[in-house]
Amino acid sequence: MNTATLGGFFRVLLLPLLLLLLAIGGLGAYYETNDDLIITQLLRGTTAAAPVTNLHLYFHGFAPALTALYARFPAVPWYGLSLYALLYAALVLLFAVLNRLLAPSLTPWQITLVLILFFSLVFIENSLWFNYMRVPLLLAGAGGLFAAQRTGRGWAIALGLVAFGAAWLIRPSAAVLGLLVVVPGGLWLGQRRGACVLAAALLLAGLGGLTLTLTRSVAATRFRVLDVLKSNLNDFQLYQPQPKTTSDTLGVQAVSHWILSDSTVVNEAFFQRTIPKNADYFLRQSAPAKLVTLGKLVVRDYFPLLLLNVLIFVSLLRNPPIRGRLFFWLTQFGFALLILSIGVGLKLPPRLGLPLFTLFTLSNVIYWLRQTPAVRVPFPRLALVVLVLITGIYGYKTLHRKQLLAAGRLHHETYLSKLARATAGGQILVTANLEVAYKSLSPFRVYTLPGPQLPLTGWATLHPSLPALRQQLTGTRDFSTSLFRLAQRPGVRWALAPEVIPFLQRYTQYHRPAGKLGLTFSLLNRITPDSTLPQLYHVRPKIIEKP
Secondary structure, three states: OOHHHHHHHHHHHHHHHHHHHHHHHHHOOEEOOOHHHHHHHHHHOOOOOOOOOOOOOOOOOHHHHHHHHHHHOOOOOHHHHHHHHHHHHHHHHHHHHHHHHHOOOOOHHHHHHHHHHHHHHHHHHHHHEEOOOHHHHHHHHHHHHHHHHOOOOHHHHHHHHHHHHHHHHHOHHHHHHHHHHOHHHHHHHHHHHHHHHHHHHHHHHHHHHHHHHHHOOHHHHHHHHHHHHHHHHHOOOOOOOOOOOHHHHHHHHHHHOOOOOOOOOOOHHHHHHHOOOOHHHHHHHHHHHHHHHHHHHHHHHOHHHHHHHHHHHHHHHOOOOOOOHHHHHHHHHHHHHHHHHHHHHOOOOHHHHHHHHHHHHHHHHHHHHOOOOOOOOOOHHHHHHHHHHHHHHHHHHHHHHHHHHHHHHHHHHHHHHHHHHHOOOOOEEEEEOHHHHHOOOOOOOOOOOOOOEEEOOOHHHHOOHHHHHHHHHHOOOOHHHHHHHHHHOOOEEEEEOHHHHHHHHHHHHHOOOOOEEEEEEEEEEOOOOOOOOOEEEEEEEEEOOOO
8 A cells, every 4th residue: 555545544534533533522522402312312212102213204224223222232322423423424525525626736734734624614513513414414415525526436426325325314305405505516526427426316315205205104294294384383483373262372382382292282283273374474574584693693603614615706706707607606696595595484503504505615616626727726825814814713613612512511411410319219200391401412421310201392292102102101192181190190200391380281271181170380399590491390180179
């Protein structure tokens, strides 16, 4: 093996591993949202009657393997280890693409420096502020670029398609989006052959989506439909609720609190009745506010990538138009339209925004590097000054975020430890808004609480596994009946956020069995002064007194 091969091996395989380990060891790793820990709880069977092997919307094929691993070795953080391994795979593929692109222009040491800068200014947030959504976006895009760059090698095409397939299994929509964003880069790398590779990947995705649709159960279909409808209201603010009955008002309040378990209150017909398509509300109120938020977030979070794109644009504009330039500018317009559609029509959180900006900027870099040297040299001294300045600003931003995340983890881990001690000895733990404490936790730890856990809030309350858990714990799948049975049962601990108590009182007064007036809630133990986190409550049925 010659020196050049050894250098390539180091830059493509060892350097990304070293950078990831240094980033995790020096800055840490923190969950961006509560989604990852909720998924882990389902896989481990903490919030289900049995470990869940089918999450329906994501982790197709991965869920059974992770469930089996947790059953065999419950103390190992398999979820975090698996996803970080795939994140490393995405980084390897991206480094391989960049290494080959830069080889004709730079020395090996210069390439190494560029790769380190790329990780430090672009990729490091993906390891620091982790969410599973980042993995399929980056892995699918990286796989597509890798395969398009090496269309003459069958093994490379196969590897790229495998990477896309793994991304698709984790989250199909994210994988397709990640691949679509790199289509321009794939065309510039592989031309017609690259287009064929990307088209084959999209065809496979279409066949997989059709298979999922045809084989999805009734319960899974309901879960999927209601998950979209509640997201349109809670996450995307697309509609303004207009309830006309007491039951519908209760349903609107239930959705706003993420209490989605009662299918008689929150169902597809409820959304059709109470949330009419109101374009005027969206255009006049929701869209303008989201547009302002989107602009601020894009500038604040992605300024290194924005400035790199500006330098590329300036470089191209300083030279006469060349063949293919029109397609390049059309792709810029298309990407801007995509970001605008997602940010205003849905939302653009960091776990989605940074991977999209990263992959599209790489496509622009690919186009730029394929130009003649005279075209792609803008202002060397100015570019160097800007790079140094941006590195300093982004470094400060990253360290500040690390401090905030570390403080958040300490706060939440301390709370969970206190909650575990306060609920020790209980047979069942009923929770509401405990998901708030799941943010900023570590992907490399396994968090446990005493007894089986029945969540009353969160998107997982729509999952088909939850009625089976209620049946196992209370003898009924009915949500309201299960609450009253739990309130009468000794050994049940109630960890509830104060903000949901008024709703639960109204709900149990409206949905109550004969002889009951509802449930009473009295504070038993204030675990933390943080009012957003659950406290321990004493919950009992309020019985109608006989005359």
